[in-house]
Amino acid sequence: MKNATKIASLLLAGTMAVSLAACGGQETVTNDAAADSSASSTEAATSEEAAAEETSTRPTEPSGQLVIGSTTQVINEFYDTAFSNSATNYAMYDLIHGGDTVVYTKEGEFAYNDTVLASHEETDNEDGSKTYTMTINDGLVWSDGSPITAKDYVFAMLLENSPTMIEIGYPGANMNVYVGYEEYNEGATDTFAGVHLIDDMTFSLTVKAEELPYHYDISYAIARPRPMAVIAPGCDVEDTENGARITGDFTSELLEETINNIDTGYRYNPQVTCGPYLFAGFDEAAQEATLKVNPKYNGDYRGVKPVIETLVVRTVSSDTMVNELEAGSVDLLFQSSGADTINAGLDLVEEGIAADTTYYRNGYGKIQFDCSVFPTDSAAVRQAIAYCLDRNEFARQYSGGYAAVVNAAYGLAQVEYTENADWLAENLNSYEVNVDTAKELLEADGWNLNADGTPYSGTGTRYKDVDGTLQPLVITWCNSEGNPVSDLLATMLPTNMAEAGMELKATTTDFATLQDCINHAGETTYNMYNLATGFATANSPWYYYSTDEMWMRAGYNSNWIVDQELADASGAMKNIPYEDTEAWMEAWRNYIKVWNEKMPDIPLYSDEYFDFYSTKLHGWEATAIWGWERALLDAWVSE
Amino acid sequence: MGKGRYLVRRLVYIVFVFFIISILMFFIYKSMPGDPVRMMLGDVSQSMKPDAYQALYDRTYLQLGLDKPLVVQYFIWIGNMLTGNFGYSTQYKRDVIEVIGTPMLNTLMLNAVSMLVVFAISIPLGIATAVRKNGVFDKFIQVITIVGYSLPSFIIALLLIFAFAVKIPIFPISGVRSPGFSGNGFEMFLDTAWHMALPAIVMSISGIGSITRYVRAEMIDVLRMDYIKTARAKGLKEKTVIYVHAFRNALIPIVTIATAWVVALFGGSVVIESVFLWPGLGKMLIDGLMQRDFSIVLTMQMFYVILALAGNVIMDIAYTIVDPRVRLEN
Numbered sequence: 007m008k009n010a011t012k013i014a015s016l017l018l019a020g021t022m023a024v025s026l027a028a029c030g031g032q033e034t035v036t037n038d039a040a041a042d043s044s045a046s047s048t049e050a051a052t053s054e055e056a057a058a059e060e061t062s063t064r065p066t067e068p069s070g071q072l073v074i075g076s077t078t079q080v081i082n083e084f085y086d087t088a089f090s091n092s093a094t095n096y097a098m099y100d101l102i103h104g105g106d107t108v109v110y111t112k113e114g115e116f117a118y119n120d121t122v123l124a125s126h127e128e129t130d131n132e133d134g135s136k137t138y139t140m141t142i143n144d145g146l147v148w149s150d151g152s153p154i155t156a157k158d159y160v161f162a163m164l165l166e167n168s169p170t171m172i173e174i175g176y177p178g179a180n181m182n183v184y185v186g187y188e189e190y191n192e193g194a195t196d197t198f199a200g201v202h203l204i205d206d207m208t209f210s211l212t213v214k215a216e217e218l219p220y221h222y223d224i225s226y227a228i229a230r231p232r233p234m235a236v237i238a239p240g241c242d243v244e245d246t247e248n249g250a251r252i253t254g255d256f257t258s259e260l261l262e263e264t265i266n267n268i269d270t271g272y273r274y275n276p277q278v279t280c281g282p283y284l285f286a287g288f289d290e291a292a293q294e295a296t297l298k299v300n301p302k303y304n305g306d307y308r309g310v311k312p313v314i315e316t317l318v319v320r321t322v323s324s325d326t327m328v329n330e331l332e333a334g335s336v337d338l339l340f341q342s343s344g345a346d347t348i349n350a351g352l353d354l355v356e357e358g359i360a361a362d363t364t365y366y367r368n369g370y371g372k373i374q375f376d377c378s379v380f381p382t383d384s385a386a387v388r389q390a391i392a393y394c395l396d397r398n399e400f401a402r403q404y405s406g407g408y409a410a411v412v413n414a415a416y417g418l419a420q421v422e423y424t425e426n427a428d429w430l431a432e433n434l435n436s437y438e439v440n441v442d443t444a445k446e447l448l449e450a451d452g453w454n455l456n457a458d459g460t461p462y463s464g465t466g467t468r469y470k471d472v473d474g475t476l477q478p479l480v481i482t483w484c485n486s487e488g489n490p491v492s493d494l495l496a497t498m499l500p501t502n503m504a505e506a507g508m509e510l511k512a513t514t515t516d517f518a519t520l521q522d523c524i525n526h527a528g529e530t531t532y533n534m535y536n537l538a539t540g541f542a543t544a545n546s547p548w549y550y551y552s553t554d555e556m557w558m559r560a561g562y563n564s565n566w567i568v569d570q571e572l573a574d575a576s577g578a579m580k581n582i583p584y585e586d587t588e589a590w591m592e593a594w595r596n597y598i599k600v601w602n603e604k605m606p607d608i609p610l611y612s613d614e615y616f617d618f619y620s621t622k623l624h625g626w627e628a629t630a631i632w633g634w635e636r637a638l639l640d641a642w643v644s645e
Numbered sequence: 646m647g648k649g650r651y652l653v654r655r656l657v658y659i660v661f662v663f664f665i666i667s668i669l670m671f672f673i674y675k676s677m678p679g680d681p682v683r684m685m686l687g688d689v690s691q692s693m694k695p696d697a698y699q700a701l702y703d704r705t706y707l708q709l710g711l712d713k714p715l716v717v718q719y720f721i722w723i724g725n726m727l728t729g730n731f732g733y734s735t736q737y738k739r740d741v742i743e744v745i746g747t748p749m750l751n752t753l754m755l756n757a758v759s760m761l762v763v764f765a766i767s768i769p770l771g772i773a774t775a776v777r778k779n780g781v782f783d784k785f786i787q788v789i790t791i792v793g794y795s796l797p798s799f800i801i802a803l804l805l806i807f808a809f810a811v812k813i814p815i816f817p818i819s820g821v822r823s824p825g826f827s828g829n830g831f832e833m834f835l836d837t838a839w840h841m842a843l844p845a846i847v848m849s850i851s852g853i854g855s856i857t858r859y860v861r862a863e864m865i866d867v868l869r870m871d872y873i874k875t876a877r878a879k880g881l882k883e884k885t886v887i888y889v890h891a892f893r894n895a896l897i898p899i900v901t902i903a904t905a906w907v908v909a910l911f912g913g914s915v916v917i918e919s920v921f922l923w924p925g926l927g928k929m930l931i932d933g934l935m936q937r938d939f940s941i942v943l944t945m946q947m948f949y950v951i952l953a954l955a956g957n958v959i960m961d962i963a964y965t966i967v968d969p970r971v972r973l974e975n
Contacts, residue, residue: 073824082739089738091687175738177686177701180693279834290747292821295926320823321924326818330809333818387810518679518937527680542691560695 034274038603061424062644068299068315070643075322075336085273097635104281108228119307138227141208157211158231163195169193173258183217196626219581222544233278294320337620340634345406351618363617366418368630369540373608376569382533386451388605392437394502401611409611419630444506468507484532547576565606657952681937685735695881731938752925757912763852771860819922844921863895896967908956
């Protein structure tokens with residue numbers, strides 16, 4: 007019977023995964039409605055069973071191998087995110103490269119990296135600009151033993167913002183917050199005015215006055231070195247009064263060879279790095295990367311060095327990944343979601359074959375409205391649609407119990423949520439399903455006519471007189487094919503919407519087309535889409551609800567909402583000093599309250615993620631903000 | 646008309662059809678909704694200011710030559726294609742020629758093995774069932790082959806994984822090689838062959854089912870012919886009658902199928918590649934379409950067009966080999 011259940015779940019999981027793969031759309035997500043009230047207490051809760059069995063001690067020397075399974079395709083691309091959109095490759099990039107001056111800590115805060123920096127200074131200049139001067143520690147070395155100096159940091163800034171780099175296909179680091187970026191990037195000058203090399207161990211970055219004040223201004227001091235001797239052999243960095251510049255034969259031909267060469271280029275084969283792990287190889291046929299511990303690594307911001315000797319990162323199929331864990335062909339599956347996968351993983355935990363760590367996602371799934379399109383340009387219509395959906399039941403049915411419903415633009419892993427959970431529960435409208443309230447909202451918004459202009463009869467589609475023309479209350483909805491969220495919405499929404507007097511017209515397409523519609527890049531726009539979103543470490547809602555159209559065209563304000571109250575509420579957060587937590591929280595609560603009233607999205611669920619891993623892995627403390635690539639530093643394996 | 650003249654005519658025809666299809670393909674794909682530049686840049690927009698993103702977008706748009714009229718884009722593309730420049734992959738941000746080789750080799754390897762398995766099993770099996778028509782053995786094989794080609798390969802794959810990789814772990818679940826594999830060339834070959842076993846079996850099952858039935862039907866028809874009766878009346882051994890007289894005459898339709906299979910050697914299966922994580926051309930084509938990576942998609946499509954057209958010529962030539970009565974001018 008148990009085997010039959012496993013076969014059935016395998017087939018079901020496989021069917022769903024193939025349909026998802028075919029649509030290339032939304033990730034599989036899961037919910038736990040029951041966990042809603044206790045979300046804050048369950049974040050990063052390592053399973054009690056695993057904790058009780060934690061008897062292994064952390065070795066002092068690196069040993070063992072860990073095979074990490076990624077449902078995102080592992081590709082041969084290790085320069086940075088500019089060349090590749092793969093989240094797994096970005097995590098490997100983080101493991102290979104290091105020396106960051108500013109880090110995002112385990113507690114979810116930006117902080118200067120004391121392992122790297124001997125000192126740092128922030129100077130407010132007379133012209134309103136701000137200079138970050140940083141001196142790196144002695145003794146930092148590249149993996150080949152050569153010393154890391156300030157030149158390597160300055161070189162990275164100059165290299166990645168240079169027109170020469172763009173010539174070889176690099177999109178550019180676009181560090182346009184620094185003084186002199188435009189002139190340097192466009193090739194008008196060979197010096198970068200906002201970047202200075204002060205001495206062998208000290209450099210400075212100067213931020214434009216118009217970029218200040220800024221809540222996350224510490225992030226302006228983020229810098230990461232590149233090995234100049236490897237990427238631009240024969241070149242040097244020198245400082246002038248107009249900023250730093252690269253000297254020597256710094257050409258696109260040189261970079262084509264040192265970066266883009268398919269066999270030896272730094273992009274595909276970075277041999278000199280300074281992160282916790284070294285690149286050991288990529289098997290193109292097997293889509294598998296191997297990393298070896300870097301014996302010369304100085305430690306992360308806490309001084310922690312990895313003790314797992316070898317990492318193998320390979321692609322796994324969501325259909326069979328739990329079986330791979332059971333068979334021992336992978337040791338770690340991170341951010342698993344979906345009831346079938348989670349239940350299969352929990353079976354392994356129950357059998358003692360695996361252990362688990364669970365945490366809430368830093369994001370949420372949603373119905374996203376286009377607030378520039380009639381009739382969802384009306385907040386009342388958006389609210390009415392929200393009242394037509396039983397979100398708790400949706401989350402329960404969709405997730406199988408591994409997510410919670412959220413009521414505004416926050417994820418359950420966010421510090422802002424955990425700090426304000428009680429306030430949110432008391433002050434936000436939870437939009438419990440209520441068709442009568444939806445009707446009242448629509449009546450008040452003027453949707454009180456029949457097709458012939460007579461007062462609304464109570465059945466059928468409502469109409470509204472708009473500038474002398476009768477307009478029907480039709481909501482157009484675009485969704486991606488093979489998407490289980492769409493399937494469930496299609497069964498739960500239309501009936502209640504029809505009862506309230508709304509007609510829902512659905513169109514199914516692929517993700518690229520859907521994206522075009524969201525971005526107003528094609529001829530067709532829709533009233534709503536179903537999507538999922540995650541929050542960046544420097545979450546910046548003031549961009550997402552800016553009334554300036556350029557933020558809409560660039561995909562930040564993808565709701566295309568022009569609402570001054572929401573723009574003001576989110577904009578008020580931008581200038582709050584990073585240290586002023588109290589003011590930040592107060593502004594955040596106000597923003598969330600306004601957001602909850604305006605309803606640019608209907609939040610549907612915030613997932614509970616599971617990391618499943620072999621019992622040989624110990625000390626695993628991953629969370630939504632402390633990803634697997636960081637959790638690896640504290641973990642160890644017992645063979 | 647001689648064989649050479651026929652081949653020249655077919656060659657001209659192939660070139661003509663190639664260009665017609667290239668025009669159709671190019672304009673159909675280019676008219677698909679979805680912005681390749683936006684897909685290429687991905688989430689970059691979320692890490693830069695709108696004006697910087699717009700500048701990057703415009704620059705990329707120009708670099709990809711999308712500012713030119715479609716007709717001009719076509720001529721640039723076909724010109725490059727004919728000189729061996731297959732373009733730039735917006736998905737992998739590398740030249741197409743650099744990313745297509747490994748998946749092609751993976752697909753070719755898997756398909757070649759499964760084709761060998763299919764023909765090695767189905768031809769003798771088809772003949773054996775035809776000879777034992779309506780016997781217990783024949784009926785048993787009929788049922789098995791119907792099940793074989795009726796079940797979706799996706800279901801067969803998951804069932805075999807559960808049986809032979811999870812419950813009785815004699816094969817690996819997925820992948821091309823063992824994680825972190827190290828060893829010499831021969832050990833690597835063995836490891837890859839071990840990983841190839843399950844996907845090759847799954848790919849073979851439906852092929853064996855359909856081709857066995859096909860061979861059986863053809864053989865049954867041929868075995869009814871007068872010349873078979875004559876051969877038997879002459880006192881020839883049954884094996885000679887079946888394998889020399891009957892099978893050779895049943896070969897023409899089988900050649901049609903076999904040629905199609907050879908062409909299909911380069912056609913990847915999205916399902917098999919996804920379930921077994923065998924990175925091949927099937928998944929690459931689908932991913933390319935989803936990502937609007939037209940350079941990859943068009944390169945692969947035109948490759949398949951050439952294969953299909955060449956396959957037809959090879960098929961015609963093969964007919965003349967298996968049946969001397971067939972003349973190419975006919």
